[in-house]
Amino acid sequence: MKSFFQRYTPLQIAIHIYAWSVLVMLIVGYFTGNLSANPIQALEQRTGRHAITLLVLSLACTPLNNIFGWRELIKRRRALGLYAFMYATIHVIIFVDLDYGLAWSLIVRTILEKPYIVVGMIAFLMLVPLAFTSFDIWKKRLGRNWKRLHRFVYLIAPLVALHYAWGKKGDFFRLQGEIIRPLIYSLVIIILLIMRLPQVRKALASLRDRILVLFRKREPQPKADTP
Numbered sequence: 001m002k003s004f005f006q007r008y009t010p011l012q013i014a015i016h017i018y019a020w021s022v023l024v025m026l027i028v029g030y031f032t033g034n035l036s037a038n039p040i041q042a043l044e045q046r047t048g049r050h051a052i053t054l055l056v057l058s059l060a061c062t063p064l065n066n067i068f069g070w071r072e073l074i075k076r077r078r079a080l081g082l083y084a085f086m087y088a089t090i091h092v093i094i095f096v097d098l099d100y101g102l103a104w105s106l107i108v109r110t111i112l113e114k115p116y117i118v119v120g121m122i123a124f125l126m127l128v129p130l131a132f133t134s135f136d137i138w139k140k141r142l143g144r145n146w147k148r149l150h151r152f153v154y155l156i157a158p159l160v161a162l163h164y165a166w167g168k169k170g171d172f173f174r175l176q177g178e179i180i181r182p183l184i185y186s187l188v189i190i191i192l193l194i195m196r197l198p199q200v201r202k203a204l205a206s207l208r209d210r211i212l213v214l215f216r217k218r219e220p221q222p223k224a225d226t227p
């Protein structure tokens with residue numbers, strides 16, 4: 001029988017540990033009163049931030065594989081995406097249940113009054129089919145449409161960044177308010193999207209090949225056998 005470390009790679013273990021330990025810490029923090037003066041808001045904000053972080057990490061897998069040739073990243077996209085969905089779902093449950101006590105008319109009024117929540121809701125609704133069809137059985141069933149469907153993540157990520165930035169009520173142009181974090185996430189998302197463009201991908205691939213050739217040239221060559 002394979003041992004634990006033969007079955008799972010360090011990256012796989014790190015992803016699962018990150019996702020579950022954060023959740024355990026949030027639950028313990030909430031029930032021990034260690035979150036902040038406003039624990040529900042803290043839960044809402046932190047689950048939102050973990051959701052966007054995991055979403056960005058899942059988006060980064062393909063470009064990083066293209067640059068560094070780290071093929072394992074491609075296999076980990078699904079886990080990262082599903083954990084992003086898990087945190088987004090918890091985030092939404094906290095909003096409707098803990099924050100608004102399932103008072104649906106109030107929830108609908110709040111959503112309509114605050115456009116950044118409408119944006120978050122659109123992003124969440126778009127995430128649902130991606131999460132449910134992320135399994136191999138759906139990949140087979142949907143064929144080429146699976147790829148088309150999952151390209152929606154390139155729309156979802158900017159929407160989530162907009163939801164984040166807009167909710168913070170900062171001024172992007174004057175760089176005022178709590179805009180640094182949403183700005184960093186937005187920039188990373190923009191860079192990751194640019195890296196998906198075919199011309200940029202080609203340029204990065206040829207850069208990688210040139211660097212590899214350079215490294216190979218520097219490696220000491222085996223001495224030729226003397227006759």
Ligand code: HEM
Nearest residue numbers: 041044045048049051052088092095120121123124160164
């Ligand atoms: C129905 C869908 C959603 C609702 C109702 C919702 C609601 C909210 C609310 C009320 C806040 C403000 C919390 C506060 O500062 O008091 C918030 C912030 C946030 N949400 Fe959402 N959200 C939704 C979807 C999403 C999704 C899908 C993601 C990510 C994948 C997300 C990520 C975030 C982030 C990163 C923040 C900012 C956290 C911070 O202030 O540090 N949200 N959301």
